[in-house]
Amino acid sequence: MPPRASKRKATASHNSSSVTSADDSPTGTITGLDNVILIAPSDKNKTKKTDRLDTLFDSYANCSSGIIDPEGIEALCSDINVEHTDVRILMFAWKLKAQRQGYFTRDEWRSGMKALKVDSLSKLKKGLPELEKEVNTPGNFQDFYSYAFRYCLTEEKQKTVDIESVCELLNLVLGSQFQSKVDLLIEYLKIQSDYKAINLDQWMGFLRFCKEISFPDLENYDADLAWPLILDNFVDWMKEKRS
């Protein structure tokens, strides 16, 4: 077992992307195997890396709960010189597949950092642009976008996010790509009174809108299609505003 494991490890260190793909691969056995390897104390290199990750984790984790809480995240952010409201932190959370807003568990930390191929703060800092690039590939962005929304659902059974947070979130994740659209959308969301919160369907609709609708003429917008009503209203509002 160990030799095989070391072999695997070796390939993994050579080509880290294969690890990532292994992670993503639906075959449970390989992942299981990986886990075994990760914990295996006999593997020096592995242990060393895991140790380093754990040490790093522990330096930010709350002693009593054993996970990184918002405070820890803030500390992490300041250590890598990134605002904790920066979109890259959100991307980091996405990469970590963090389940709960403001918290990283050890498992999330380990697998996420591994996927990022980093084991130190300086590497993490250097890896951020790479991460940003990764997120912005068409395949990943939608996933990231919907993750961003789900990440904001903090309560159990919560399905919607209040308008104010949605506006911030929109600005964060779409602001750089679709500045003018997002600004207008946010302006509208703030003045309208029909909705106090936004659900996932509407949220996904915003992305679709930004991606597909020509702007500012809105020519290809058709209210008869399945756009969420809030976007119909938004378009009406824009048209009215323009005239």
Next chain:
Amino acid sequence: MSLPTKRSATATASTAGTSTSSTYPPMKKAKCQAASAFSPLDYSKNGLHHSDEVVFDPSSISLDDDPKLVDYCPPPAAANLSRKKATLPQPAKKLVIKLVKAKPTLPTNFEEDTWAKLQSAIKAIFLKQPDSCDLEKLYQAVNDLCLHKMGGNLYLRIEKECEAHISAALQSLVGQSPDLEVFLKLVATCWKDLCDQMLMIRGIALYLDRTYVKQTPNVRSLWDMGLQLFRKHLSLSPEVEHKTVTGILRMIERERLGESADRSLLDHLLKMFTSLGIYAESFESPFLECTSEFYASEGMKYMQQSDVPDYLKHVESRLNEEQDRCNIYIDASTKKPLIATAEKQLLERHISAILDKGFMMLMDGHRIKDLQTMYSLFLRVNSLESLRQALSMYIRRTGQGMVMDEEKDKDMVSSLLEFKASLDSVWEESFSKNEGFCITVKDAFEHLINLRQAGLSVIGKEMSPIDSWFADLLRLRPLFPVYGASPTNRPAELIAKFLDDKLRAGNKGTSEEELEGTLDKVLVLFRFIQGKDVFEAFYKKDLAKRLLLGKSASIDAEKSMISKLKTECGSQFTNKLEGMFKDIELSKEINESFKQSSQARTKLPSGIEMSVHVLTTGYWPTYPPMDVRLPHELNVYQDIFKEFYLSKYSGRRLMWQNSLGHCVLKAEFPKGRKELAVSLFQTVVLMLFNDAQKLSLQDIKDSTGIEDKELRRTLQSLACGRVRVLQKLPKGRDVEDDDSFLFNEGFTAPLYRIKVNAIQMKETVEENTSTTERVFQHRQYQVDAAIVRIMKTRKVLSHTLLITELFQQMNEIGRQTLPSSKTFLLLMDIDIDEKNILCCKQLKFPIKPADLKKRIESLIDRDYLERDKNNSQIYNYLA
């Protein structure tokens, strides 16, 4: 000798013929020619000496000489006859006819002489002098000239003569009197004279007209020649023509301005133009132009000066005047363009101004007569469409004032009824029952009635998803009650309330017939309601109260209303309402049998009489359960009844609706005994005072268990209303937390029986809101159910197809309105038989695609559907 004579007669004719022409012309012509061979003497002479002219010389007749002649001339039968006779044995005696050698010759200066005679006569005629020569001779002279083929020359001579004269006559008019009327008279006289003269000349030269003119192409009759000459010379002196035309126009204008005009003079002159054939160009077009100008300026002026009814009257009289004018002196052919010109200038150009300025005023003033004038005038110029639009605008604007003003809600229905009645009478009397107008009125009313309405969910807008999430979480109803929210359809609600008011007991002074009439009128408004479910909800709520509290004015009237609604909307609409009546009747029976049952006779506490209404859930409005701690006696009663009822109808569940109970209490006040009609809550409160003098609000609340708001209202009705059986300390209109209540020792009232339970009849805000809310809910359920039904069968469906199918599930009418207004009518129930479809049409409520979207989104939210991950246009059904 008779025989030869006969022969000679035939021969005469033929020989005479030969004398003038070498051919053998037909008999008729021959005769004519023969006549021309007579000496040109007087007619009378001719007649006398007729026989002298032909000399019969029997010897000169030679049949053999010229057999052809004989053969030819007589008709064949006669010839045969003569031949036969000729063959009779008779002495051969020759009959010879000798022609007079010398041709009759005319006197050399015959033509000149005759003409001289005629000329002098013509001149005399023109100069209006007597002529020496008598007319018959003149006629003969013409005749003679014509016979001698001098017609052409004669014609030319006459023409020349006439021309000279006519030219002179017209020349004489040049420069004549500057006064137009005088001048016109001169022209008229000149014309008349000429006509007379020409007639006279024609009389003399009639023969010329009949022979020469007729036989020669391109020659006018004398009369026409006269006219033609007149025309020619008139055109040569344009001054005269112009002056005449302007003169006429001036006169007509003066007449239009109210002065009198010599109509016969005008008539003459215009006839002159017509006769001359220059009417259309010389007169008609300047006339129409002039008319147009006149009325253009008059129209402008009058529109500014006078108000619309006066203006319309003026226009009407103007048009009549022009009509008269045409009948009297203007050529009939001008009538049409003339009237059209006047109409155009006086009406067509001012249509919108008239409507803007006066229509509202006329309608407001209910001025049937003026409106009728307006209608008939507008009809003339094809402007009814504008009038119709104005009417529509008017109804909408006026009605909007009635419907939209919340402060006037109380009178809305009655003012709408009045308004409708007024419109109907205007329509009938002023707009001659024009069908288009009828539809306009209906449309406008429908628009009005449905102005204040919401489709699916305007109860304070759609609740936000977060709200619905909480609602789900807390297992609340899907919609939060939003108090004071905008109503579904306020007019529908008010119509229901108006009916409640009419059908409620205590409307003294209205007879059954009057009530019936009112119901019918209200029904007219009812038809316009789009949200009939709103009406139904409120009507039902009010009906329930009337029935349960015994406040209905007449059960007959109630039932008549129900049957009216049934004919209007079908049985589906009314079966619940009818169910309510059934419940009431059934309850009576149950009460009867309860009274006779053993339980009642043995166990009931004495001194209490009770009757119970058993209401079927579903028929009646839903009432929120209200707890109350009943006095022991009542509790016992309720239990006994329940036992009785359940023994009779097992398996049913009885729920007491305390808020609807009402009682009659016997109260002994120090100043007299009274009977108090009170609600059950009031009863419970009052009975506390059997054992106590003074109670605080908290005491009462604790003992009765009535909900706070309801209790306050109850106490207010007992201590702060018109009838005060309790006293509140301290005094005041509203019930405060620290108030306490006293039995009112000094209570007096003129009547023995006193009603204190009016409070029960009154509609509370909560009640109103919940009724409205129920309507919305019901509508939402309908739509949700439709969506789920479709998705359940389809599993996967695109948005567009889903919407299409949704509208397909709705009715034809919905689809008809689809393209234009984007408002659809969702029918509540769709049934197969025709009557029910009709009823469904009535049960419509407006729904927009946005409403449907909202429901779809809500279903996505509630995990009935999901948006497909790969194609956002597609929904998946989540089982």
